[in-house]
Amino acid sequence: MSEICEVIVDGEIHEAKEGSLLIDLLIEEGVKIPYFCYHESLGADGNCRMCMVGIKGEKRPQIACDTLIKKDMEVFSNTDVIKKVRTDILELELLNHPVDCPICDQAGECSLQDFYMDYGLHESKVEIEDKVKNSKHVDLGSSVVLDQERCVLCARCTRFTTEITHTNELGIVGRGDSAKVTTMPGRELSNPYAMNVVDLCPVGALTSKDFRFSQRVWLLETHNSICHGCAKGCNIYIDHNKLKYKDDVIYRFRPRKNLEVNGHFICDEGRLSYKDVQENRQEFSTFNHIEVEQDIAISKFKNFLEQHHKNIHILIDANLYTEEIEAILEFAKSIKAEVFSPLEVYTDEGFADDMLKCSNRASNYKTIENLNISTENPNNSELIINFNHPQNFESLMQIDFCTHKSDTNSLVFAIAAFTENEGSLTNVDGITQQTQKAVKKNNPQPSIIEWLTRIDL
Amino acid sequence: MKECKIVSRKFSIEGSHTLEVAKHHNAYRSLEKRGEFTPTQMIKIIKDANLRGKGGGGASAGEKWELMPQDGDKPSFLAVNCDESEPGTFKDRQIITYDPHLLIEGIILTCYAIKSKHAYIYIRGEYKEYQDILQNAIDEAYEDGLLESCDITIHRGAGAYICGEKSALLESMEGKRGHPRLKPKQKEPEWFFGNPTLVNNVETIATVPFIIQNGSDAYREYGTHCSPGTLLFGMSGHVNKPGVYESEFGVSMLEYIEHFGGGVKNGKKLKAVIPGGVSCGVLTARECKDLTLDYEAMRTAGSSLGTGGMIIMDEDTDMVAVLKNILEFYHEESCGQCTPCREGTGWSDKILQKIVNKRGTKKDLEKLFELADVMNGKTICVFAPSVSSVLISFITKFRDEFERAVS
Numbered sequence: 001m002s003e004i005c006e007v008i009v010d011g012e013i014h015e016a017k018e019g020s021l022l023i024d025l026l027i028e029e030g031v032k033i034p035y036f037c038y039h040e041s042l043g044a045d046g047n048c049r050m051c052m053v054g055i056k057g058e059k060r061p062q063i064a065c066d067t068l069i070k071k072d073m074e075v076f077s078n079t080d081v082i083k084k085v086r087t088d089i090l091e092l093e094l095l096n097h098p099v100d101c102p103i104c105d106q107a108g109e110c111s112l113q114d115f116y117m118d119y120g121l122h123e124s125k126v127e128i129e130d131k132v133k134n135s136k137h138v139d140l141g142s143s144v145v146l147d148q149e150r151c152v153l154c155a156r157c158t159r160f161t162t163e164i165t166h167t168n169e170l171g172i173v174g175r176g177d178s179a180k181v182t183t184m185p186g187r188e189l190s191n192p193y194a195m196n197v198v199d200l201c202p203v204g205a206l207t208s209k210d211f212r213f214s215q216r217v218w219l220l221e222t223h224n225s226i227c228h229g230c231a232k233g234c235n236i237y238i239d240h241n242k243l244k245y246k247d248d249v250i251y252r253f254r255p256r257k258n259l260e261v262n263g264h265f266i267c268d269e270g271r272l273s274y275k276d277v278q279e280n281r282q283e284f285s286t287f288n289h290i291e292v293e294q295d296i297a298i299s300k301f302k303n304f305l306e307q308h309h310k311n312i313h314i315l316i317d318a319n320l321y322t323e324e325i326e327a328i329l330e331f332a333k334s335i336k337a338e339v340f341s342p343l344e345v346y347t348d349e350g351f352a353d354d355m356l357k358c359s360n361r362a363s364n365y366k367t368i369e370n371l372n373i374s375t376e377n378p379n380n381s382e383l384i385i386n387f388n389h390p391q392n393f394e395s396l397m398q399i400d401f402c403t404h405k406s407d408t409n410s411l412v413f414a415i416a417a418f419t420e421n422e423g424s425l426t427n428v429d430g431i432t433q434q435t436q437k438a439v440k441k442n443n444p445q446p447s448i449i450e451w452l453t454r455i456d457l
Numbered sequence: 458m459k460e461c462k463i464v465s466r467k468f469s470i471e472g473s474h475t476l477e478v479a480k481h482h483n484a485y486r487s488l489e490k491r492g493e494f495t496p497t498q499m500i501k502i503i504k505d506a507n508l509r510g511k512g513g514g515g516a517s518a519g520e521k522w523e524l525m526p527q528d529g530d531k532p533s534f535l536a537v538n539c540d541e542s543e544p545g546t547f548k549d550r551q552i553i554t555y556d557p558h559l560l561i562e563g564i565i566l567t568c569y570a571i572k573s574k575h576a577y578i579y580i581r582g583e584y585k586e587y588q589d590i591l592q593n594a595i596d597e598a599y600e601d602g603l604l605e606s607c608d609i610t611i612h613r614g615a616g617a618y619i620c621g622e623k624s625a626l627l628e629s630m631e632g633k634r635g636h637p638r639l640k641p642k643q644k645e646p647e648w649f650f651g652n653p654t655l656v657n658n659v660e661t662i663a664t665v666p667f668i669i670q671n672g673s674d675a676y677r678e679y680g681t682h683c684s685p686g687t688l689l690f691g692m693s694g695h696v697n698k699p700g701v702y703e704s705e706f707g708v709s710m711l712e713y714i715e716h717f718g719g720g721v722k723n724g725k726k727l728k729a730v731i732p733g734g735v736s737c738g739v740l741t742a743r744e745c746k747d748l749t750l751d752y753e754a755m756r757t758a759g760s761s762l763g764t765g766g767m768i769i770m771d772e773d774t775d776m777v778a779v780l781k782n783i784l785e786f787y788h789e790e791s792c793g794q795c796t797p798c799r800e801g802t803g804w805s806d807k808i809l810q811k812i813v814n815k816r817g818t819k820k821d822l823e824k825l826f827e828l829a830d831v832m833n834g835k836t837i838c839v840f841a842p843s844v845s846s847v848l849i850s851f852i853t854k855f856r857d858e859f860e861r862a863v864s
Contacts, residue, residue: 044639046639046795047837048796049795049796049797049835049836060834060835061834068642088831089796089797089831092800092804093796095800095803096800126804126807152796153794153796175792176789176792176793176798176799177788177800177802177803179793
């Protein structure tokens with residue numbers, strides 16, 4: 001069944017696995033195909049009827065999401081008949097839609113809008129009072145808000161709670177054009193992955209309370225990154241925007257598909273962790289909580305090193321990029337310091353589940369292990385140089401390199417957060433992944449590597 | 458007209474729903490044949506008899522039975538479809554009211570043939586009183602030791618028309634929303650919790666005892682070559698004696714209406730007939746003239762035999778109002794899964810409401826045709842295509858009435 005065979009799509013020859021889904025091939029090959037209900041992670045449901053294609057030998061148009069690839073199959077995706085079918089069905093999808101795009105958060109990334117531009121462009125033939133009215137604001141819980149009027153009943157969200165999280169909170173009630181998505185009476189959408197339904201929703205029916213009304217999506221800039229919430233290394237998009245006269249701000253994390261790591265989803269905690277990255281940041285170098293110039297800070301650093309040359313212990317945060325860790329090791333060698341990265345502090349058994357969440361909350365702990373860095377606690381330290389490690393240990397003197405404000409009475413260097421820097425991480429399964437530099441702050445903090453270059457012993 | 462009582466044999470006997478009376482009139486005699494035939498032989502008899510599914514589709518029952526694995530490692534099930542919700546159809550409830558033991562007898566035989574140990578009867582929620590009769594009969598059968606080879610459980614539906622569609626019925630029985638399933642790529646049985654399952658209509662199962670007892674040839678003596686046997690045809694609407702009367706296939710429709718129904722009410726002229734429940738295209742009086750009641754003739758006439766429940770309309774019937782009434786039903790009952798059906802039925806209903814309110818325009822009629830086109834052949838089940846054929850048949854056949862309504 002799994003032999004590679006040739007399939008002709010609109011006159012062009014493509015290769016695909018026999019018995020695989022036709023829609024997967026069309027999406028992969030970039031053939032224009034509209035669809036709402038199909039999703040790679042959820043499989044075919046066949047309810048939206050938008051992905052109709054012509055198939056040689058078949059009397060009627062067939063839905064590509066329920067068509068298995070056969071040898072020498074000939075597929076037509078842009079004939080007049082197919083275009084008309086798609087236009088007709090799209091008109092029905094839009095029949096009871098409120099067309100409130102100007103106030104809809106999905107506008108700009110909405111399948112309905114996109115397909116309307118491709119296949120619709122028709123005037124509405126129904127009067128507004130004839131449209132089916134429904135609730136515009138249903139708070140489902142877990143920061144997800146439902147607009148039942150915008151819903152196209154593709155059932156992706158309900159299938160997600162049935163098939164992926166097995167929590168079954170969402171369902172469709174009612175028949176015909178009064179069918180709507182809802183929760184069971186008295187129940188809330190509550191599972192650690194609930195907000196994925198917002199990404200799954202092809203239209204503006206499910207929106208995130210956290211993101212809604214905060215930005216128009218076409219203003220956002222997107223960069224690829226890796227979530228730092230745990231060692232799983234879920235692939236994410238960082239959506240950020242720098243408004244005029246304001247600083248570059250992250251508005252949301254979204255899951256980025258990577259079948260080897262996180263599939264199509266991320267957990268809600270990871271999704272909302274963008275807030276922690278931005279809040280309470282260390283924005284300049286300080287000494288005893290008082291801002292100091294960079295040059296002064298560097299000379300103080302050098303002074304401390306001269307004063308304490310015995311028992312210099314370096315602490316490394318297991319969330320730093322591999323490149324940073326390597327640079328620190330190099331630096332440690334030059335000053336003959338011992339390096340530690342105690343991992344116990346990252347362990348959080350309560351966080352783990354059998355989907356994506358790992359009990360180890362350090363996104364690059366694997367590199368710490370790979371580089372044979374000690375995971376013991378340092379003791380008898382004279383001087384500790386802490387590179388963003390969350391724990392503090394006793395010492396005569398401490399120097400901190402921090403992304404976030406620290407309450408130690410010491411010399412503190414502000415460093416860039418992972419979103420403002422690029423590098424690689426190795427996840428719990430040993431997969432090494434790269435991130436992109438996303439955020440460009442008005443007052444950018446140097447990365448650890450930049451600081452070490454500037455200090456230049 | 459030839460007297461034929463295969464399923465309705467005991468209907469007129471008083472107390473026939475009780476085991477005592479039923480047994481007195483030879484109920485459960487066919488069970489003795491289980492010793493004579495193997496399950497596969499029994500399926501062959503049903504296939505040779507060309508018993509066609511009596512729930513509306515008319516597909517060969519034997520071929521469906523053959524799809525059930527005879528030596529699979531999973532348990533097999535029988536689901537008897539008693540979700541009788543097609544407007545104009547009320548035959549299954551006659552069987553349950555007057556001869557529930559015939560159904561139980563049929564179930565026992567069918568379970569033997571498909572090697573099933575458990576049968577479910579999916580009964581529509583509104584049939585509470587018939588369910589009680591049936592349950593009493595099942596209890597009697599258990600007490601009498603008749604149900605040693607298989608169990609029978611009644612599953613009560615929640616009142617959705619679409620649950621009469623076999624895959625939606627099984628979804629509903631599994632405790633899910635009654636949504637039809639995507640059609641399999643090859644011929645295979647239905648699946649109930651992943652186990653092979655046969656779904657047949659009440660009347661189909663109730664015909665099995667006769668065929669097993671008397672042989673396939675005895676059944677084929679009735680009806681036509683392609684549509685052998687009998688059906689519980691029914692009549693409602695403008696007819697003097699509405700009701701269910703069993704007849705063989707292939708008889709003249711008008712003769713049937715005259716003979717059993719006593720002709721059109723108040724001596725009026727016949728205007729139209731919906732032959733087998735509202736999902737079948739309407740036929741004008743002229744089209745009914747030489748029409749016979751069998752699957753093939755109905756198809757040739759551009760409609761279908763459906764369940765055989767005829768709706769008779771006299772010359773004064775307002776066809777626009779009839780269509781509106783039917784569309785209201787479809788609007789209410791579309792399961793809402795596929796877009797064309799979910800939105801198409803609602804929109805058609807609203808347009809017809811507009812026409813009934815004398816606010817319709819010619820464009821609305823065109824739109825109805827367009828909608829009929831979108832709803833045809835683009836959905837998971839045949840609900841929307843039925844709506845489509847109903848819309849087209851009404852508007853084309855009674856075009857002048859619709860045009861008057863929109864002028």
